[in-house]
Amino acid sequence: MEIRAQEPTDEQLVRQALTDTDAFGMLVERYERPLSSYAARLIGRQEAEDVVQQAFLQAYRSLAGFDPHLTFSAWMYRIVHNTAVNMARKRHGTVPTELELDGEMVEILTGDTDVPAEALHQELEGFVAQGLNQLDQRSRDILLLSVVEGKSYSEIADILMVAVNSVGPSVSRAKDKLRKLLDANPAQRSAL
Amino acid sequence: MDDNLKQKILEQIEEQHLEPTPGWRFRLVRALKHSAVAVLFALTALGLAGSVYILVQNGTLDDLRLGPRWAHPAFFDFPWQLLVLVVVLGILSFVVLRRTARLYRVARWWLVAALVVAVVAGACCAYATNLTRFTFRAGPGQELFRRGGNPFGGMMGGAVIGVVVSRTTQRWVVDSLTGERWLVIVTEETYFPSGSDIPVGTVVRVVGRHLKTTIYAVGIRPVTGMDDMMGTGDMMGPEILVPGTP
Numbered sequence A: 001m002e003i004r005a006q007e008p009t010d011e012q013l014v015r016q017a018l019t020d021t022d023a024f025g026m027l028v029e030r031y032e033r034p035l036s037s038y039a040a041r042l043i044g045r046q047e048a049e050d051v052v053q054q055a056f057l058q059a060y061r062s063l064a065g066f067d068p069h070l071t072f073s074a075w076m077y078r079i080v081h082n083t084a085v086n087m088a089r090k091r092h093g094t095v096p097t098e099l100e101l102d103g104e105m106v107e108i109l110t111g112d113t114d115v116p117a118e119a120l121h122q123e124l125e126g127f128v129a130q131g132l133n134q135l136d137q138r139s140r141d142i143l144l145l146s147v148v149e150g151k152s153y154s155e156i157a158d159i160l161m162v163a164v165n166s167v168g169p170s171v172s173r174a175k176d177k178l179r180k181l182l183d184a185n186p187a188q189r190s191a192l
Numbered sequence B: 001m002d003d004n005l006k007q008k009i010l011e012q013i014e015e016q017h018l019e020p021t022p023g024w025r026f027r028l029v030r031a032l033k034h035s036a037v038a039v040l041f042a043l044t045a046l047g048l049a050g051s052v053y054i055l056v057q058n059g060t061l062d063d064l065r066l067g068p069r070w071a072h073p074a075f076f077d078f079p080w081q082l083l084v085l086v087v088v089l090g091i092l093s094f095v096v097l098r099r100t101a102r103l104y105r106v107a108r109w110w111l112v113a114a115l116v117v118a119v120v121a122g123a124c125c126a127y128a129t130n131l132t133r134f135t136f137r138a139g140p141g142q143e144l145f146r147r148g149g150n151p152f153g154g155m156m157g158g159a160v161i162g163v164v165v166s167r168t169t170q171r172w173v174v175d176s177l178t179g180e181r182w183l184v185i186v187t188e189e190t191y192f193p194s195g196s197d198i199p200v201g202t203v204v205r206v207v208g209r210h211l212k213t214t215i216y217a218v219g220i221r222p223v224t225g226m227d228d229m230m231g232t233g234d235m236m237g238p239e240i241l242v243p244g245t246p
Helices: A010-017 A021-043 A043-062 A072-091 A103-110 A118-134 A137-147 A153-160 A164-183 A186-191 B005-015 B023-058 B083-100 B103-139 B140-146
Strands: B161-168 B170-175 B182-186 B191-193 B203-211 B212-223 B241-245
Touching: A010 A021, A021 A043, A021 A137, A021 A153, A021 B005, A021 B161, A043 A072, A043 B005, A072 A137, A072 A153, A118 A137, A118 A164, A118 B212, A137 A164, A164 B203, B023 B083, B083 B103, B103 B212, B161 B182, B182 B203
Parallel strands: B182 B212, B191 B212
Antiparallel strands: B161 B170, B161 B203, B170 B182, B191 B241, B203 B212
């Protein structure tokens, strides 16, 4: 996200938002798109708006408790993540993943540098998304944040409330799990 | 996705008269959580060190019973209560810690390290105690004991010579030759000369740990003569020392 030099920082806006809802509006404007995309990946497009709306209202009520050691972005991702997971548990029991993966993401997730032709790539993309849905919640969260959202290990640690040095190994383990799932799928093997 | 999400959110804030929760509430909750973690964790570490101490010292889980006060409810009345309590406290402290987000991330490995230190400290204390006891009874300490001293400073505060005024199995009253009255606590581990019987009225030498006018007796023997009474003789003769009530 690009912020022009004269624009206030997130932290300044958080302080202003305690007394001024317009400042909070600016924060909403800055983050509604990335957060909506993230929520859609977590819970599906139908409910993503509800999740983001609830998350922003929750954030507004908790502004005074914002931890200055975190970035506002990581804080909001955490709130959206928790809201989405809670809502998904209430409504479905599981969290479906809606993904639009590009070639690079598929390459990272499958560990295969020989990216197939366009038609096969779309098929593979479907298998990867399916594989992600079969993963456990934590592995899927880690992969979504690191590969799909492109978050740094430090941000992932802030969002998922884990130690920074545990993120790297978790990402590797989650990728291994996904590759094993893909290898176990005969249709995917033939696509490759 | 609705393009007017911002508008919707601001309207809801206005309609529902939402206000940011005051900062002091967050600070209070944080302080309470951190204090709870600290207290729970201190208790866990203390209990763990104690459990390890007892286990190393006595070699059995049976000695971890907490006593009659902890015998209710009945299902909690089993020998290794302390260990269960430590585990429960440990789990509780981590559960509370888990709710503190940042502290959890920063401090959890330090807390694990502290638990390991507690285990090692407990074991070391037990080992040191055993070492002292071994030295006192079987090693160079036995010689010291015979002379009427103790391994912590010779005769200094270790020995009393006096007349047995009264005695029960565990408590003797001894009037020292310098006019003080001593309560002598006798345990199964107190040493007596082999085959000795010490009736009321006997002049005895008592060696042990002093606490005001109480002595936790490590060894008691009759005084055999004037030289002995003057403190020049050994605490015990060459005969075999046996622990237990004479």
